[in-house]
Amino acid sequence: QVQLVESGGGLVQAGGSLRLSCAASGGTFSSYTMSWFRQAPGKEREFVAGITRVGSSAYADFVKGRFTVSRDNAKNTVALLMTVLKPEDTAVYYCAADSRHPLIIRTTPDNYDDWGQGTQVTVSS
Numbered sequence: 001q002v003q004l005v006e007s008g009g010g011l012v013q014a015g016g017s018l019r020l021s022c023a024a025s026g027g028t029f030s031s032y033t034m035s036w037f038r039q040a041p042g043k044e045r046e047f048v049a050g051i052t053r054v055g056s057s058a059y060a061d062f063v064k065g066r067f068t069v070s071r072d073n074a075k076n077t078v079a080l081l082m083t084v085l086k087p088e089d090t091a092v093y094y095c096a097a098d099s100r101h102p103l104i105i106r107t108t109p110d111n112y113d114d115w116g117q118g119t120q121v122t123v124s125s
Helices: none
Strands: 003-007 010-013 018-025 033-039 046-051 057-059 067-072 077-082 091-098 119-124
Touching: 003 091, 018 033, 018 091, 018 119, 033 067, 033 077, 046 067, 046 077, 057 067, 077 091
Parallel strands: 010 119
Antiparallel strands: 003 018, 018 077, 033 046, 033 091, 046 057, 067 077, 091 119
């Protein structure tokens, strides 16, 4: 089991940028697929971006070209750089670890074993 702590959320104007970070402790971070999900009020949690243990990445269509996911296995961190933010990006953002599929990026929450507490991102218009 791995413990995850997100940081970097906040309030930003539309068109701005934020960089989220997720620090992992315990477990074997370098062997996990790591992903970001988000959940807006009244909506289901949805996949945003993911990265395998070897650095292959995948993105939801609504963030392609705007968000970039990266990881640093030496520092046990995964980051999400968000640019050209829109009001509809407002949500709580969660990082999650998948220990069962290190070379595949699953896009549904039930494939992820461990979750952070989330960080709020608010984009004003």
